[in-house]
Amino acid sequence: MSGPRYTPLVASLPSTVPFVGPETQERARQAPFTARLGANENGFGPSPRAVGAMKRAANEVWKYCDPENHDVKVALSDHLDVPVENIVVGEGIDGLLGYLVRMLIEPGDRIVTSDGAYPTFNYHVEGFGGDLVKVPYAGDWEDPVGLIEAAADCDAKLIYLANPDNPMGTWHPASVIEAMIAAVPEGALLILDEAYIEFAPEGTAPNIDIMDERVIRFRTFSKAYGMAGARIGYGIGAAGLMDAFNKVRNHFGVNRIAQAGAVEALTDARHLEQILSDVDSCRQRIAEIALEHGLAAIPSATNFVAVDCGRDAGFARAVLANLVASGVFVRMPFVAPQDRCIRISCGPEEDIDLFAAALPGALAAAAQSD
Amino acid sequence: MSGPRYTPLVASLPSTVPFVGPETQERARQAPFTARLGANENGFGPSPRAVGAMKRAANEVWKYCDPENHDVKVALSDHLDVPVENIVVGEGIDGLLGYLVRMLIEPGDRIVTSDGAYPTFNYHVEGFGGDLVKVPYAGDWEDPVGLIEAAADCDAKLIYLANPDNPMGTWHPASVIEAMIAAVPEGALLILDEAYIEFAPEGTAPNIDIMDERVIRFRTFSKAYGMAGARIGYGIGAAGLMDAFNKVRNHFGVNRIAQAGAVEALTDARHLEQILSDVDSCRQRIAEIALEHGLAAIPSATNFVAVDCGRDAGFARAVLANLVASGVFVRMPFVAPQDRCIRISCGPEEDIDLFAAALPGALAAAAQSD
Numbered sequence: 001m002s003g004p005r006y007t008p009l010v011a012s013l014p015s016t017v018p019f020v021g022p023e024t025q026e027r028a029r030q031a032p033f034t035a036r037l038g039a040n041e042n043g044f045g046p047s048p049r050a051v052g053a054m055k056r057a058a059n060e061v062w063k064y065c066d067p068e069n070h071d072v073k074v075a076l077s078d079h080l081d082v083p084v085e086n087i088v089v090g091e092g093i094d095g096l097l098g099y100l101v102r103m104l105i106e107p108g109d110r111i112v113t114s115d116g117a118y119p120t121f122n123y124h125v126e127g128f129g130g131d132l133v134k135v136p137y138a139g140d141w142e143d144p145v146g147l148i149e150a151a152a153d154c155d156a157k158l159i160y161l162a163n164p165d166n167p168m169g170t171w172h173p174a175s176v177i178e179a180m181i182a183a184v185p186e187g188a189l190l191i192l193d194e195a196y197i198e199f200a201p202e203g204t205a206p207n208i209d210i211m212d213e214r215v216i217r218f219r220t221f222s223k224a225y226g227m228a229g230a231r232i233g234y235g236i237g238a239a240g241l242m243d244a245f246n247k248v249r250n251h252f253g254v255n256r257i258a259q260a261g262a263v264e265a266l267t268d269a270r271h272l273e274q275i276l277s278d279v280d281s282c283r284q285r286i287a288e289i290a291l292e293h294g295l296a297a298i299p300s301a302t303n304f305v306a307v308d309c310g311r312d313a314g315f316a317r318a319v320l321a322n323l324v325a326s327g328v329f330v331r332m333p334f335v336a337p338q339d340r341c342i343r344i345s346c347g348p349e350e351d352i353d354l355f356a357a358a359l360p361g362a363l364a365a366a367a368q369s370d
Numbered sequence: 371m372s373g374p375r376y377t378p379l380v381a382s383l384p385s386t387v388p389f390v391g392p393e394t395q396e397r398a399r400q401a402p403f404t405a406r407l408g409a410n411e412n413g414f415g416p417s418p419r420a421v422g423a424m425k426r427a428a429n430e431v432w433k434y435c436d437p438e439n440h441d442v443k444v445a446l447s448d449h450l451d452v453p454v455e456n457i458v459v460g461e462g463i464d465g466l467l468g469y470l471v472r473m474l475i476e477p478g479d480r481i482v483t484s485d486g487a488y489p490t491f492n493y494h495v496e497g498f499g500g501d502l503v504k505v506p507y508a509g510d511w512e513d514p515v516g517l518i519e520a521a522a523d524c525d526a527k528l529i530y531l532a533n534p535d536n537p538m539g540t541w542h543p544a545s546v547i548e549a550m551i552a553a554v555p556e557g558a559l560l561i562l563d564e565a566y567i568e569f570a571p572e573g574t575a576p577n578i579d580i581m582d583e584r585v586i587r588f589r590t591f592s593k594a595y596g597m598a599g600a601r602i603g604y605g606i607g608a609a610g611l612m613d614a615f616n617k618v619r620n621h622f623g624v625n626r627i628a629q630a631g632a633v634e635a636l637t638d639a640r641h642l643e644q645i646l647s648d649v650d651s652c653r654q655r656i657a658e659i660a661l662e663h664g665l666a667a668i669p670s671a672t673n674f675v676a677v678d679c680g681r682d683a684g685f686a687r688a689v690l691a692n693l694v695a696s697g698v699f700v701r702m703p704f705v706a707p708q709d710r711c712i713r714i715s716c717g718p719e720e721d722i723d724l725f726a727a728a729l730p731g732a733l734a735a736a737a738q739s740d
Contacts, residue, residue, distance in 0.1 A: 003583040004559040004611055005527050010473045015616040023436040036433065045432045054428040054627070061424065061599040061631070062415045063406065064592075066393040091461060095620050103380045120621075127618055157375050189374045213373040222434075229431040229626030241374055246385040248497055250465050251490075256599030257424070257627050261431070 009107060009129050018120040022329045034327035035351035039228070040166065040196075040304045043347030044278045046226035046261065047271040053264035054230070057257040065259055067251035075263045076234060085239040086210040091253045093195055093218045093233040098124045099249050100216065100235075104157050104189065105130040112151045113160040114142045116167070116335030118193065121160050130158075137338060140298050140306070141170045144180040152185040159184065162193035164200050167333040167343050169300030174206040181206065184214040189241075192217045195233075198224035198272065199279055200301035213238045221258070223303060224275055225265045230258035279303045282346035289356045293363055298341065306333065306341040313339040315366050322362035328355050379477060379499045388493045392699045404697035405721035409598070410536065410566075410674045413717030414648045416596035416631070417641040423634035424600070427627040435629055437621035445633045446604060455609040456580040461623045463565055463588045463603040468494045469619050470586065470605075474527050474559065475500040482521045483530040484512045486537070486705030488563065491530050500528075507708060510538045510668050510676070514550040522555040529554065532563035534570050537703040537713050539670030544576040551576065554584040559611075562587045565603075568594035568642065569649055570671035583608045591628070593673060594645055595635045600628035649673045652716035659726045663733055668711065676703065676711040683709040685736050692732035698725050 022039060026032050036043065045051075069089035077084045090096035097120065105111065107129030113121060115134035125132055133154050135146045142165050151159045161180070164171035177192065184190050194217050197205050208217070220233035232254055235242065265271075286305040287297035298306040309316040313336060320332050320342050332342045344355060392409060396402050406413065415421075439459035447454045460466035467490065475481065477499030483491060485504035495502055503524050505516045512535050521529045531550070534541035547562065554560050564587050567575050578587070590603035602624055605612065635641075656675040657667035668676040679686040683706060690702050690712050702712045714725060 003608070004474055004614075005557050006473055006614065007476045010614070010617055013617040015613045017437060017616065017621055019437065019621070021434065021437045023440060024438055027440065039434055041434060042432050051428050051431070054431065055425045057599070058421050058424040058428065058627070058631075061421070062412050062596040064391065064409055064411060064598045065601065067387060067389065067391045068394055070393060070397065091620060091623050094622055098620055103376055104374055106377050187375050226432040228434045229427070231435065231623065231625040238373070243385045244374075244376065244380070246387065247380055247383040250461060250468055251387055251389070252464055253461050253601065253623075255601040255625050255628060257428070258625060261428075 013127060016123065018123045025324065025329065031327070033329040035347065035354040036329050037345040037347050037351055037355060038329040038331040040223065040302070040345045041228050042223055042226035042275065042303060043345070043351060044226060044275050047265050047268035049268050049271070050225070050227065050261045050265035054257045054261040057260035061256060063256060065252055065254055065256040069254055069259060072232070072259050072262050075266045079266045080208065080236065082208055082210055082236055086236055086242055088235040088242045088245045089254055090233060090235070090245070090249060092222060092231045093193065093220050094120050095231070095253065096218055096233055096235050097121050097191070099245055100191070101125055101128050101130065101158070102248050103244055110154040110156045111158045111160070112147050112154065112156045114147065116333055116338050117142065117160060118162060118166060119334065137168070140168045140338060141165065141172065144172060144176055148180060148183045148185070151188050156185070156188050158189055158191060160191045160193065162195065163204065164196045164301040166196065166302065168298055168306050168338055169302045169304055170298060171200050171204055171301035174203050178206045181212065181215050188214070190215040194218060195220045195223055196302035199276065199303050204301060208236055210236070210238065213241065216241060221262050221265060224272060226275065227258070227261055227265065230261055231255070232258040232262050279346045282352060285352055286344050286346070289352070289359060293359060304343055304345045306338070306343050308341050311340065311370070315370055316340050316342055318366035318369050319362045322365045323355070323358050326358040326362065328358045330355070383497060386493065388490045395694065395699065401697070403699040405717065405724040406699050407715040407717050407721055407725060408699040408701040410593065410672070410715045411598050412593055412596035412645065412673060413715070413721060414596060414645050417635050417638035419638050419641070420595070420597065420631045420635035424627045424631040427630035431626060433626060435622055435624055435626040439624055439629060442602070442629050442632050445636045449636045450578065450606065452578055452580055452606060456606055456612055458605040458612045458615045459624055460603060460605070460615070460619060462592060462601045463563065463590050464490050465601070465623065466588055466603055466605050467491050467561070469615055470561070471495055471498050471500065471528070472618050473614055480524040480526045481528045481530070482517050482524065482526045484517065486703055486708050487512065487530060488532060488536060489704065507538070510708060511535070511540045511542065514542060514546055518550060518553045518555070521558050526555070526558050528559055528561060530561045530563065532565065533574065534566045534671040536566065536672065538668055538676050538708060539672045539674055540668060541570050541574055541671040544573050548576045551582065551585050558584070560585040564588060565590045565593055566672035569646060569673050574671060578606055580608065583611065586611060591632050591635060594642060595632070596645065597628070597631055597635065600631055601625070602628040602632050649716045652722060655722055656714050656716070659722070659729060663729060674713055674715040676708070676713050678711050681710065681740070685740055686710050686712055688736035688739055689732045692735045693725070693728050696728040696732065698728045700725070
């Protein structure tokens with residue numbers, strides 16, 4: 001028996017996990033984390049009304065989900081003032097990125113992204129045989145001009161930019177993004193990942209132009225809306241592109257409970273306001289904790305803060321390892337020179353207290369082993 | 371502006387929905403269905419303990435799901451007496467079928483299925499450019515021998531068989547399936563879709579041989595466990611094949627609430643027993659209702675009954691349309707000669723009462739328009 005005949009492309013791929021989850025680490029260390037501040041989850045939690053809607057939906061979970069995600073799309077349409085035809089809903093931004101890459105990318109096609117940007121996007125690109133062209137950050141910012149130049153040079157089909165950025169938390173104002181969209185080369189599509197947009201200052205998101213075929217924007221209920229475990233995100237773009245997702249998507253992919261929670265979450269503006277205020281305070285507190293130890297916090301328009309540990313990647317990795325060993329789950333950027341930082345997600349005060357308590361020891365241990 | 375550059379394959383695909391959901395029909399008719407008996411959902415509902423676990427998980431939905439589905443796999447491992455390495459968990463069988471097709475199928479590769487079998491599988495095959503070879507049913511049964519012969523003739527990479535079958539509800543005993551597995555041609559993989567296996571008589575499922583690389587089995591929490599809206603299913607097969615899903619799957623695709631519900635559902639054997647008993651009674655009742663009107667119910671090992679309307683497809687379609695117009699959501703097989711039938715899902719007594727009340731009028735109206 002020779003086993004299944006994989007495609008040559010799939011046979012060539014590694015079996016991988018783009019992110020090791022905290023549960024995996026907890027199983028390995030045989031103890032739970034005391035503070036969960038590594039995955040940019042929103043520990044302040046979702047709207048209680050959204051939780052209520054999800055609990056009610058649990059009673060009806062014997063019914064399949066609506067494959068058209070109709071109620072979610074109508075609610076988003078109202079919320080964004082964008083027609084329903086310009087919205088696609090999927091299994092988180094991760095799921096939608098996978099579908100989009102499948103729609104456009106064949107082996108040998110080129111895709112431009114920043115060196116150190118979202119690994120799950122790269123996972124999808126590699127999964128369809130695309131060639132990734134990586135543009136360095138400019139300082140701790142993604143480089144819109146450099147990305148566009150690279151795309152023009154290599155005839156890219158896709159360009160990826162997150163604004164605000166993950167893992168650094170930095171951001172560009174709308175004017176810079178608008179100039180970038182205007183400069184997208186013929187035949188390229190800009191993926192504007194706005195997973196963190198709700199946390200950003202007024203004037204960060206460009207106006208949505210639903211006629212513009214050069215850009216697709218992705219947003220999510222995982223971050224500001226605190227529903228990461230529900231797996232629901234959405235895209236906004238030209239109607240033809242939105243409809244093309246129907247060629248490839250898992251139509252019954254977005255679960256019924258998530259759909260109910262998302263609709264309700266959009267109605268609770270007061271909770272969102274509270275979250276944004278809590279996150280803002282928490283960002284300041286993380287910066288203060290960093291400063292107390294002579295470390296610099298990178299300014300952030302997200303629900304996390306990248307803290308510059310002030311030395312090389314080896315030092316930052318040692319700080320991270322010591323924090324993790326003490327029960328504080330955090331992560332760090334993958335690529336130099338941003339990997340001199342560790343990345344702390346905002347969360348409830350008691351979690352940040354645990355981080356503050358563990359940091360001095362982690363820094364000392366890292367310095368000792370340096 | 372020319373818009374995104376789709377792959378030639380994706381450009382050639384239709385924008386489609388493999389199944390129109392009942393919600394879509396309800397929006398079109400501007401009224402809810404009074405009985406939801408069309409999608410083989412389990413209207414008797416999930417274990418109350420599973421619902422409780424899902425409600426508790428809703429409180430923690432700010433956390434991402436475990437991308438390894440560890441707890442679900444351990445629970446399934448115990449339940450099935452199969453090592454964890456031989457299990458893959460995904461976004462329903464639909465999601466897993468999509469990944470599997472992607473892993474094996476390139477344009478021009480051949481896939482064998484029954485003419486009239488699961489449309490979502492065909493959707494995935496066409497989505498990756500595979501050539502479907504369709505084998506007719508033998509009577510109202512899928513034809514294992516015919517499927518194997520066709521696979522050998524066309525050098526198929528995949529063979530699809532559901533046992534018990536959907537849409538007819540018929541089934542083969544384990545001995546027939548075992549003979550089919552033994553005859554799988556070199557280089558082919560048999561997909562044994564056991565979505566309805568819990569409803570089937572003892573002796574329908576072959577023993578699981580985890581060393582056998584010729585077969586992958588799919589099962590789900592959507593049917594007997596009553597959690598269709600949660601979107602969680604699983605595959606059982608050789609460890610190498612299970613691991614290969616990690617090359618392509620959306621690692622964070624199975625939501626946290628579904629994972630919690632699935633683990634708890636497996637512990638409630640008493641509820642499952644009650645469901646099987648309720649479904650068995652309901653199958654008998656549907657057969658009796660059919661008989662009262664001179665119609666024959668096809669024997670079923672599932673949670674639905676195909677009712678032979680005794681004339682041609684046009685007549686069955688008219689009966690169906692009249693049932694739907696009267697508020698009773700049912701479906702019917704797509705392909706001749708099985709499309710002489712309508713398909714009624716089992717459900718609570720009051721829903722079956724509504725079906726029973728609507729059927730005479732639907733038959734009379736269909737006869738009049740014939």
